[in-house]
Amino acid sequence: MFRARPFRHTFFGENTPPLSCEGKIQDGSLTILIGVSDIAIPTVEIGSDEWGEFAVVENLERQLDSGFFVRVEPELDESDPEEPKFGCMIRFTRPAALPSLIQAAVERRGMTVDQVNMIIPPDSDFGVSFSYRGFFNGGYRRASSRDAAAAVERSVQ
Secondary structure, rough: OOOEOOEEEOOOOOOOOEEEEEEEEOOOOOEEEEEEEEEEEEEEEEEEEOOEEEEEEEEEEEEOOOEEEEEEEEEEEOOOOOOOOOEEEEEEEEEEOOHHHHHHHHHHOOOOOOHHHOOOOOOOEEEEEEEEOOOOOEEEEOOOOHHHHHHHHHHHO
């Protein structure tokens, strides 16, 4: 089990619009707000200590209705090399294939996925990292290979 505390982070990318992400403890669980979406991470318990409130979360892998996969995974916290401990990474992955409902909406407009501007495009992921005490360590954002190809194409034109 891992601790995660409230946080706020904005991801910036070279060829992607900024993505705001905020973690809150509300209604008895850790809720992560990504853009306009709220994602409740299953929470074992809510606690507090001298540093404030935290949620206790477990390993998780689940697909959301939006097509994203959310994973809570152990991550080595190397802050004390003499006594290694584990924090966690909460990772969101959008697979290369869109959910059928979204794909159908794109096709109804006579477009392809590559023609649709998406804040989080297919085949990309991002995540937030927490120390073993639950402090926010930072985040990462991996852009889609489609974004890189589109950026090269735009620069050539």
